[in-house]
Amino acid sequence: MEIEVHKFGGASVNSAMAVENMASIVARVQSQSRAGKVIVVSAMGKTTNALERLIPGVCEPEMREPLLADVIEYHLQILRHLFRSPKALVYGLIKKLFDELRSEIMAPAEGRDYNLLYDRVVLYGELLSTTIVSQYLMQQGIDCKWLDVREVITTNEQHRAALVDMEASGRNTKQLRTDLTEGKVVVTQGFIASAHDGSTTTLGREGSDYSAAVLAYLLDSKSVTIWKDVEGFLNADPKYFHNTVKVRQIPYSEAIELAYYGASIIHPKTVKPLQNKHIPLYIRSFVTPEREGSAVGEFDKIEPQTPLYIFKRNQVLVSVMPKDFSFIAEDNLEVIFAELARLNLKVNLMQNSALSFSFCVDYNEVLLKELIERLQERFVVKYNQEMELITIRYYTQEVIDSIVEGREIVVEQRSRITAQVLVAQWCS
Ligand code: ASP
Ligand code: MG
Numbered sequence: 001m002e003i004e005v006h007k008f009g010g011a012s013v014n015s016a017m018a019v020e021n022m023a024s025i026v027a028r029v030q031s032q033s034r035a036g037k038v039i040v041v042s043a044m045g046k047t048t049n050a051l052e053r054l055i056p057g058v059c060e061p062e063m064r065e066p067l068l069a070d071v072i073e074y075h076l077q078i079l080r081h082l083f084r085s086p087k088a089l090v091y092g093l094i095k096k097l098f099d100e101l102r103s104e105i106m107a108p109a110e111g112r113d114y115n116l117l118y119d120r121v122v123l124y125g126e127l128l129s130t131t132i133v134s135q136y137l138m139q140q141g142i143d144c145k146w147l148d149v150r151e152v153i154t155t156n157e158q159h160r161a162a163l164v165d166m167e168a169s170g171r172n173t174k175q176l177r178t179d180l181t182e183g184k185v186v187v188t189q190g191f192i193a194s195a196h197d198g199s200t201t202t203l204g205r206e207g208s209d210y211s212a213a214v215l216a217y218l219l220d221s222k223s224v225t226i227w228k229d230v231e232g233f234l235n236a237d238p239k240y241f242h243n244t245v246k247v248r249q250i251p252y253s254e255a256i257e258l259a260y261y262g263a264s265i266i267h268p269k270t271v272k273p274l275q276n277k278h279i280p281l282y283i284r285s286f287v288t289p290e291r292e293g294s295a296v297g298e299f300d301k302i303e304p305q306t307p308l309y310i311f312k313r314n315q316v317l318v319s320v321m322p323k324d325f326s327f328i329a330e331d332n333l334e335v336i337f338a339e340l341a342r343l344n345l346k347v348n349l350m351q352n353s354a355l356s357f358s359f360c361v362d363y364n365e366v367l368l369k370e371l372i373e374r375l376q377e378r379f380v381v382k383y384n385q386e387m388e389l390i391t392i393r394y395y396t397q398e399v400i401d402s403i404v405e406g407r408e409i410v411v412e413q414r415s416r417i418t419a420q421v422l423v424a425q426w427c428s
Contacts, residue, residue: 002035003180003221007042007190007212011229012286013129014045016081022133023140025227025289026185030142035222036180040149040190040212041133043125044078047071048191048205051122057109064105072098075128082136090135097127115159119192119200126189126208134187144185150194152176153214155201162193162201164214166273173218180219188215209267213281217273224279227286232294233265236309249303250296254393255281261310261391261418262348271296308393309403312348313425315387316368317410319358320379328357332379339374343367348389349420351411358411360389360422384410388425395419 006029013019026039043051050071053059059067075094083090101124109117134146152172155162179186190208195201203210209226216224234244250258252275259268265283274281274296284293302308322332336357340347345367349360361368363385375381387410390403400419411422 001177001180001182002033003038003216003219004029004033004035005038005040005212005216005219005221005224007040007209007224007226008133008286009208009226009228010042010045010047010129012227013041013133016078018286019078019082019133019136021286022227023137023142025286026137026142027140028289029225030183030185034183036182037185038176038180038212038215038219038221039133039185039187040208040215041126041130041187042190042208043122044075044129044132047074047125047128048122050074051125052118054105055109055114055117055121056105056107056112057114057117059105068102068105071101075132079132082132083139088135088139090132093131093135094128097124097131100124113159115161116199119159119202122202123189123192123200126192130187130189137185137187142185143183144187145179147176147179147186147188149188149190149192149211149215150200152188152218153193153211155193155195155203157195157197157199157201159195159199159201161204162195164193164203165196166214166217168196169214170218177219206267209270213270213273213279216279217277220277221279223282224274225282225284227284227289228265229285229287230265230283231285231288231291232283233296235306237264237311240311241309245304245306246294247302247304247306247308248292248294249299250294251299251301252296254302255296257393257418258308258310261393261420262312262389263308263310266296302394305394307395307399310391312362312389312391314363315348315360315389315422315425316363316383316385317358317360317387317422318372318375318381318383319356320375320381321356323378323380325355327354328352333357335378336375339371343371345371349411349413349422351413360387360411384424386425387422390421390423392419392421393417 012022104120137144154165154168190211193201212224233247236244238244255271259266280297282295345361347359351358372381407423409421413420
């Protein structure tokens, strides 16, 4: 049986109208292909952010009820639009999820691991959205089934950033394969999974693209389509850049490079499982579903050829010099990298000279303070905040000049294909 995977993010289901639109896209793809379809749906709108504030220990007790009431009301208002009959089955299903969520957030936090509590609370965003969407698709006459993805995707016990066990997950796909008969739709969650010990885990924020890729890999799916609010893969984030160009074709290796440099459109882990099984990834717009979008796949080069830009704001440039004015050598670097690894700080750019070593990391108040204190034991440390790291693939000098627009370049690095410049951030 041919299988397709489609993924709908939070923005594509953030209101009753959005859900109606999403359902019309499902009906449309149903009319275009008889493949069995797995539909991965994220939590509605900003629900995950709201739930993060409700985790025991995070939330002030007096704030719990009003915050929970907001989450409940948000979903109910969508429900009331989509299901006119108060007797619809969905109201009972949703009420049960609200009750479970309430008891999780009222649980005592003392002595319990934050990451574990996190996973026990945030999963309700995806359970609520997939329940509502699957019931709505059924109401619209689409032959559809709801699946708890935790029955399939198995991970280790690293809560909040769990690693998928592909082999174990692969052993759980039998029922799903049987359900995916011709033209059948299975609606399920992204982002959440189940650990070997049976507890719920999550795969990291924005993880449901990755879930879609994992399911595609496990099911040998024909394709993955991610439905977004942009017209495909743009050469820059339209938040920072006007005159974006749509890139129609992106080789897997290019997509991995872009994710590495921080392009927000692709979750870094998503591409690898797809590349391993030669599954194409389509990025299409849920606003203009009739248009073609972009494809990541087995291409030689990007098409059209255009510079690609990645903007990373809120960077900190840290420079360290040995206190005794000795050279920067391997033993110093070892100390520096050990600290960075311990604090789980990812280096976005680095530069070495005889007497100093500089690197750039994302700003995080707590971690930065700790890093600097530790490094100051052995080094003279200087740092600059509010920097912006701009990465340009397929650059020309003209392109760099126009992006920098007279700002002073603090660090610059070029390879044959990629240029990176660190400049002071413009106020926004
Ligand atoms: N709902 C989760 C989040 O907002 C996962 C996802 O949407 O990809 O991070
Ligand atoms: Mg989301």
